[in-house]
Amino acid sequence: MAEMAATTEDRRLYARKSSGLVRTIGVFGAMVFGVHCISLSSSGLIPFSWVAGVWPGSSIIGVLTVAMIFCLFHAYTYSVIGATMPRSAADYTLASRVLSAPLAFAASWTLVIFSAMVAGSLIAWIPNTAIPVLFRTMGIIFNNPGFLSFAGWSESAAGIIIIGSICTVITFITMILPTRTILRILEVGFFLGIIAWVILYFQLGTAVGSFEAQWDKFMGAGSYAGRIQLAVDNGMVTNPNVAIMTLAGLIMGFWIFYGYYIPTFFAGEVKQAEKTLISGSWASLITTWAIFVVAALLLQRMVPLEWIAAESYLSNAGISDANPMPYITFYAAILRPSALLTWIVAIAWVYTLINLAQTYFFYCSRIIFAWSFDRLIPEKVCYIHPTLRSPIVAIAIITVIAEIGVIDAALGGVMGAQLNFVFFAVCTQLVPCLAITLFPFLKPDMFENASAFVRRKVGGIPVITLVGCVTLLYQVWMLVASFLFPAVGGRIGVGTLGTLAAFIISGIIVFYAARAYRLNKEGIDINWTFQSIPPV
Amino acid sequence: MKFGKLFGGSSKITRIMYGSDFHGSELVYRKFISAAFQYKADVLMVGGDVTGKAMVPVVHQGGGNYEGFLFGRREEANSGEELEKLKNTISNVGFYPIIIEKDEAAELEADPQKMSGRFEAEMCERIRQWMQLADEKLTPAGMKMYFMPGNDDLYSIDDVISEFENISNPDMKRFEMEEGYEVLGLSNANMTPWACIRDLEEDDLKKKLDTLAGMVQNPERAIVIIHVPPYGTPLDSCPDLDKNLKIITQGGQVVMKSAGSPAVKAFIDKVQPMLALHGHIHESAGHLRIGRTLAINAGSEYAEGIFKGALINLEGGKVKGHLLISG
The missing domain is CATH 3.60.21.10 (Metallo-dependent phosphatases)
Incomplete structure (x- = not known):
């Protein structure tokens, strides 16, 4: 007889003793990974070092807030994608089944290649930005020429390639370790990142003197007072159209928060994906927004926005003679100098940047596995090492592409590459977002059988269609704005568009080549896997 | 081609x-x-x-109206057609809808043997179908x-x-x-x-x-x-x-x-x-x-x-x- 296990829950459900009844991941767990993917280190620098100076006079908190609100819609869209197709690479899986398999694969293919390259450019940020900023900070504060010299070498092309390659190898090694070890590394990184921000808050909140006095103490007498004029002399114009600059800033906002939706790629591993994904992505978005906004408030308590913009502008304009240091870590360090605290922040910053690259490696490998399930790539790519239990071949491929990203960053420009990433990411995301927006109409049978979260309606219209439309508008705006505002759009040119086209076309070629091969050799049509199966 | x-x-x-x-x-x-x-x-x-792992009691509330809970959400059926639809919805997610009167539900809940027997019968019946x-x-x-x-x-x-x-x-x-x-x-x-x-x-x-x-x-x-x-x-x-x-x-x-x-x-x-x-x-x-x-x-x-x-x-x-x- 069936053995009863659960209570009758007020006459709602008579459950028997059987496997897998209650298995959920907590909001905190889902949020932690989202925060990792956003990154407390790289994203923490951008609002102060970049956003402020692109349109001097723009509100850092305003851009962060408006972007965060739009990202909530985007996060909802991706949560529904994960809830609809709760498996690895839910976005590719959904789009291939709802819209077009070749197009979905081409989009996914492009996303993976460029994500791996951006993982490399993020690694390159360690020698290009994180190390120079932190060593220059210590060099200035503790008057150590050796640190200043090392900072200079670190950001040279040779320094980026050498240190970046070492960090790429470290990332590869850590990614082929057993999964539990990788997760432990990520867990340590999360708490290190939090500790770093607590230290920054402490330093910003307990300044030993006024900002002006502390700045001048380390950067030279009169330096603070002359900063705005110096920026104006170099072309800074304050107070452009606030509405336009906020809208244009959405690109940067998306870049800052990019990553909150990545847990969707792991939807197959969570139970009750509909609750877990939405709560995790929203919680990670709001948490990081709050962390950055609190820092902005603490800083703006002591420094006018125009001054922060001027310092950022001098950095963005490449006025190296001015020795610009528009970094929140530097501001905090000069307000309460401490070698120990600065070192802890430095270690946390480098560590979490490697964590960020690890998350990119992680999700790229999962997407590759999803392609393998659909027989689109050779099975050997997904070989699992018997001892390490890790997908060593897939990780090696991603590492090689990431190394190309490191070299590209050394010879080109990390900022440009990462802003191009927004353009690439949005282009590839249009496919799954369009698929989920039209899902209720293109696949009504699947929609009707989906979870209540997916089926939610307002006034007879599916919520996901409404939210999907907002998300699509947001994405289209980011594409348009990339051309309208080259300063934040990564200066999209013929080369960028050509690269995008080449990736997409190569993806379509791979799809049809795989299909022809399977059909010829195995008598299997890959297209079968994307078809609907109506019940008898 | x-x-x-x-x-x-x-x-x-x-x-x-x-x-x-x-x-x-x-x-x-x-x-x-x-x-x-x-x-x-x-x-x-x-x-x-x-x-399946569970039975969902769809309890007759009187006057041809039925009520049940699916994934914590209350579902109502006020006609034969709606009742069939609700039964299908429950069956499609792998549960067994059991249409019962209130006193019958109370009886089932009070008797684990009876509950298990009903469960087994439901499982066997679906497999037979x-x-x-x-x-x-x-x-x-x-x-x-x-x-x-x-x-x-x-x-x-x-x-x-x-x-x-x-x-x-x-x-x-x-x-x-x-x-x-x-x-x-x-x-x-x-x-x-x-x-x-x-x-x-x-x-x-x-x-x-x-x-x-x-x-x-x-x-x-x-x-x-x-x-x-x-x-x-x-x-x-x-x-x-x-x-x-x-x-x-x-x-x-x-x-x-x-x-x-x-x-x-x-x-x-x-x-x-x-x-x-x-x-x-x-x-x-x-x-x-x-x-x-x-x-x-x-x-x-x-x-x-x-x-x-x-x-x-x-x-x-x-x-x-x-x-x-x-x-």
């Missing part, structure tokens, strides 16, 4: 449609049957865990079905399956197919945190597998359906649970662990059947080669109403090709 025509035809292919872990979902089972026709399968195979549906659809089309229970299924459903001539239960049995292929199976699993009815200690499982190995006559043409996947492979990875059966997370990620059977891995290593079909771990759909054996876990998304299965082409004593499908 179609690729098939472009590359020409080939010799006789035996096509298997494999699915597992339907967990009572009416919709998923009907999709499974439909898929066999859609993809022109010759043989259907089911890898276990076919019964499924077998009848298969018989109706498959027999005229000349399709054969091998339908094996899993560790979550009561032994009483074996008797229901055995009532149908064109449907075979390969649990600890051997059947011969055309072209010299043979089918064998094992419904048991190693111990799970839920101690299900067909869970066995690893040593006992090994003994049964040893017996099964002795039944294999031609490993090169053997298809073994073993509910639990081999240990330490991409087919047996599932979330690790704490003592309260909650998922363990670390660094914001779900901690995964192998939950397959070392004895099954040893069986495959030793016997090297042509094809090993598994289920049990829903999250771990996939395929891999273990020596010459192609091992497949079709996975399951029954609660979402999605059928996940595998199409396998056999030709000349070899697996010519395979594809994981879902829909």
Whole structure:
């Protein structure tokens, strides 16, 4: 007889003793990974070092807030994608089944290649930005020429390639370790990142003197007072159209928060994906927004926005003679100098940047596995090492592409590459977002059988269609704005568009080549896997 | 031009449609049957865990109005048509709707024996309906079905399956197919945190597998359906649970662990059947080669109403090709 296990829950459900009844991941767990993917280190620098100076006079908190609100819609869209197709690479899986398999694969293919390259450019940020900023900070504060010299070498092309390659190898090694070890590394990184921000808050909140006095103490007498004029002399114009600059800033906002939706790629591993994904992505978005906004408030308590913009502008304009240091870590360090605290922040910053690259490696490998399930790539790519239990071949491929990203960053420009990433990411995301927006109409049978979260309606219209439309508008705006505002759009040119086209076309070629091969050799049509199966 | 025509035809292919872990979902089972026709399968195979996990009481509130709760949400039915729709919705996610009066519900809740008996009857009845549906659809089309229970299924459903001539239960049995292929199976699993009815200690499982190995006559043409996947492979990875059966997370990620059977891995290593079909771990759909054996876990998304299965082409004593499908 069936053995009863659960209570009758007020006459709602008579459950028997059987496997897998209650298995959920907590909001905190889902949020932690989202925060990792956003990154407390790289994203923490951008609002102060970049956003402020692109349109001097723009509100850092305003851009962060408006972007965060739009990202909530985007996060909802991706949560529904994960809830609809709760498996690895839910976005590719959904789009291939709802819209077009070749197009979905081409989009996914492009996303993976460029994500791996951006993982490399993020690694390159360690020698290009994180190390120079932190060593220059210590060099200035503790008057150590050796640190200043090392900072200079670190950001040279040779320094980026050498240190970046070492960090790429470290990332590869850590990614082929057993999964539990990788997760432990990520867990340590999360708490290190939090500790770093607590230290920054402490330093910003307990300044030993006024900002002006502390700045001048380390950067030279009169330096603070002359900063705005110096920026104006170099072309800074304050107070452009606030509405336009906020809208244009959405690109940067998306870049800052990019990553909150990545847990969707792991939807197959969570139970009750509909609750877990939405709560995790929203919680990670709001948490990081709050962390950055609190820092902005603490800083703006002591420094006018125009001054922060001027310092950022001098950095963005490449006025190296001015020795610009528009970094929140530097501001905090000069307000309460401490070698120990600065070192802890430095270690946390480098560590979490490697964590960020690890998350990119992680999700790229999962997407590759999803392609393998659909027989689109050779099975050997997904070989699992018997001892390490890790997908060593897939990780090696991603590492090689990431190394190309490191070299590209050394010879080109990390900022440009990462802003191009927004353009690439949005282009590839249009496919799954369009698929989920039209899902209720293109696949009504699947929609009707989906979870209540997916089926939610307002006034007879599916919520996901409404939210999907907002998300699509947001994405289209980011594409348009990339051309309208080259300063934040990564200066999209013929080369960028050509690269995008080449990736997409190569993806379509791979799809049809795989299909022809399977059909010829195995008598299997890959297209079968994307078809609907109506019940008898 | 179609690729098939472009590359020409080939010799006789035996096509298997494999699915597992339907967990009572009416919709998923009907999709499974439909898929066999859609993809022109010759043989259907089911890898276990076919019964549902819960009954949903739809209680008569009087005046032809009914009320029940699905996933915590109150559902009402105020006409015969609405009641049928609600029953279908509940059945499609794998639960059993039971239409009862309030006093009957109270009686059931007060008597565990009665509750268990009702549950068993519901499970057997649905399996019987499924077998009848298969018989109706498959027999005229000349399709054969091998339908094996899993560790979550009561032994009483074996008797229901055995009532149908064109449907075979390969649990600890051997059947011969055309072209010299043979089918064998094992419904048991190693111990799970839920101690299900067909869970066995690893040593006992090994003994049964040893017996099964002795039944294999031609490993090169053997298809073994073993509910639990081999240990330490991409087919047996599932979330690790704490003592309260909650998922363990670390660094914001779900901690995964192998939950397959070392004895099954040893069986495959030793016997090297042509094809090993598994289920049990829903999250771990996939395929891999273990020596010459192609091992497949079709996975399951029954609660979402999605059928996940595998199409396998056999030709000349070899697996010519395979594809994981879902829909």
